[in-house]
Amino acid sequence: MWEIAVELTIDQRWDLVDRIAKETIEVGAYEPTLRDTLADVTVKPLTGIPFAIAVIYGFWMFFSGFAGFFTDGFFVKIFDVHFLPWIQSVFPGKGTWLYFIFVGDPSAETCFESFGVLTSGLFLPIGVVLPAIVAFYLVFAFLEDVGYLPRLAVLVDGVLHKIGLHGYAIIPTILSLGCNVPGVTACRPLESRKQRFMMITLLGVFIPCAAQIGMMEGLIPHLIGWVFLTLAIGYFAVGFILNKVWPGESPEILMDVPPYQKPTWRNIGRKMGTRTSHxxxxxxxxxxxxxxxxxxxxxxxxxxxxxxxxxPALTGVFGVPEETVAPLVAGFLRKDLAIGLLGGIELTTWQMFTSVVLLCIYFPCLATFALMLKEEKWKEFLATMLVLVVTVFVFGGLLNLIGIGLGIA
Amino acid sequence: MGQANVGKSAFFNRLTGAKVAESNYPGTTVDFTKGHMLFQGEYVDLIDVPGTFSLQPKDKAEEVAVKMLGEEKEALVICIIDASKVERGLYLALEIIEKGYPVIIALNMWDMAKSVNVKVDTEKLEQILGVPVVPTVATRGEGFKELVSRMGQAAPVTIEEIIRSVGNSSRTHH
Structure with a gap:
């Protein structure tokens, strides 16, 4: 690649670095400051784990509070009380196919139920998902900026080791909770192909993005904890199995834990702006x-x-009504839209829970799917898809059996 | 170029007005981004690359950085070094200098180095390496005027010259 006159060996170069450093660098005595104490407290398990739980809890409270405030307190009123009756009455040609496409069900009382392009199609992204995206990235950008995430990586290192991954895996995972696309690209710093394959597969199958989470928060706030628990079980169970069966190495990853820094608001604002406009x-x-x-x-x-x-698959295996086929179709484009469309279907609580879990795992969104094709080799990509299909049937079938067993299906 | 989490993307955003993601942990940038910056009255390309420890890539992200350097043979390289961990960054900088690229060194996060009481003699470092060395704080834009104005002074130096000058300065010391 290069034409060079003289090149040093690695040892010679380090030797030169040492000599230069000796001449130019002076390391003075140093008193630990508040910053160091904080850095210490948040990374030692005894204090770090409670701190991490507090951070995640705070994150969630802010996320659901912020999104709920804007969705329920503001957008639902605008859309359901003012916009929906208005467009239902002014849009011409009630009963025609044009009316059905753009306004949807003329007797719908909420924009969750109407299914029209101008009703559900506008309310779901702007009224439900947008506040969730803003809330997520506000907190996330802040955590990124101060430098908390690598500490979280250190803390979960032990747990993730059990499934052949390292603490660093938490960073793509959390990124995926915002959007799977940057989550999958963030797998590039993983050294071995095996780790990258496992990570991409687990992200694509089990991690719902902020848009989906926002939609769940709008539709089924009381079930969301169970959905997360189910997905987390899947993440670890499938990770454990893949680590056993997929060949390859899981080398250690050395990662720097940078010092905390004061958040730069300009940077946080810029990230928020980019994400929102995107x-x-x-x-x-x-x-x-x-x-x-x-x-x-x-x-x-x-x-x-x-x-x-x-x-046969929907009602027979999964125990959900065949109307859920509409969300399944929409889910190939946007998973958040798919979950939103469940709002217009009559489901028991258990069916709703099963449907949301299945929608989360049955297909990565179109953008993530395309990215997986690019990031993985063919064999790996097919394996990812196989894991996905098997997981859907195992999870869907099991949930149905549990529902029947408990008598709540 | 520089190691992971030394502030390359913050530099890039400052110099080009772009909006590349910056965050305080390694591995944020995994692909290259091109932008334009004003340099000596004309617009030139500036490329942000992922962090790398050396020119022997260890993962996909590092590969991108090393490959980009190999392709851009006419490039002027801004080597960004964490001012409190100079040795590590210096290794990569020497590798790049050895390849014959004109280099300017930014000692970034200068404020952080000061707060942990690490002092770097920039004049002496400059004298030994024969390339401009500028202290900076990228998130606040400190040192950027000097950096841009001195980019023109970046010129290729040979490794023999550096070995010779580090020898000289040690002798004067003892």
């Missing part, structure tokens, strides 16, 4: 498109046909 520009069109496709499939009868075709 969502508005890229996600909203997909919501509209998703609603359009679902409406057209209903109108042409394709949805009923597909529902009938998939009924």
């Amino acid at each position: 969502f508005l520009m890229e996600a909203v069109p997909f919501f509209l498109l998703g609603c359009l496709i679902v409406a057209v499939m209903y109108l042409t009868g394709a949805m009923d046909w597909l529902g009938n075709a998939l009924a």
Whole structure:
């Protein structure tokens, strides 16, 4: 690659570095400051674990409080009380296919139920997901900026070792809770192919993004803890199995834990801005498109046909009604939209829970899917898809059996 | 170029006005980004690359950085070094100097180094290496005027010259 006159050996170069350093660097006495004490307290297990739990709890309280405040207190009122009745009455041609596509069900009382491009298609991204995205990245950017995340990595290192991963894996995982796309690209610093494959698979299958979480928070706030628990069990169980069966090494990763720094608000603001505008520009069109496709499939009868075709799996294996085929279709475009569309279907609590879990794992969103194709080799990609399909059937079947066993299905 | 988490993306955003993600942990940048900056009255390309410990890549992200350096043979390289961990960054800087690239060194996070009482004699370092050395704080933009104004002084130096000058300065010392 290069034409060089003289090149040093590694030892010679380190030797030169030492000699230069001796001439130019002076390390003075140093009194530990508050910053160091804090750095220590948050990384030692005895104090660090309670601290981490407090951080995560605080994160969640802020996230759900912030998103709930804007969604329930503001957007739901605007959309359901003012916008929906207005568009239902002014949009011409009630009963025509055009009305069905754009407004949806004329008797719907909420934008969760209407399914129209201009009703659900606008309310779900702006009213429900946008506040969740803003809330998530506000806290997340702050944690990134002060430098807390590597400490979390140190703390969970032991647990993740049990499934052949290292503490560093927590960073792609948390990134994926925002959006799977940066989560999957963040797997590049993992050294071995095995770790990258495992990590990408676990992220794509089990980690819901902030948009999905926001939608769950809007639709099923009382079930969300159970959904997380189920997905976490899956993450560790599948990780454990993959670590046993997939060949390859899991070398140690050495990671620097940087000192804490004061948050730079300019940087946090910039990240928030980038994420939010990215969502508005890229996600909203997909919501509209998703609603359009679902409406057209209903109108042409394709949805009923597909529902009938998939009924043995949906009702037989998973115990959910065949109407859930519409969210399944929409989920190929946006998983958050898919979960939102469950709001318009009549489901028991257990069916709702099962459906949300299945929607989380049955397919990574289109963007993540495309990225997996790029980041993984063919064999790995096919293995990821196999893991995904097997997980869907095992999880769906088990949940149905548990529901039947408990008599709550 | 520089090691992980020394502030390369913060530099890039400062110099180009771009909005690349910056955060306080290693591994934020995993791909390269091109931007433009004003240098001596004209716009030139500036490339942000992932962090790397050396020119022998250990993972996919480091590969991107090393490959980019190999492709951009005419490049002027801004070597960013964590001012409180100079030795580590110096190793990579020497490797890049050996390849014949004109280099300017930024000792970033200068404020942090000061707070842990690490003092770097920038003049002497500059004298030994024969390339400009500028202390900076990228998140606040400190030292950037000097950095940009001295980028023109970056010129290739040979490793023999460096070995010779470090020898000289040790002799004057004893």
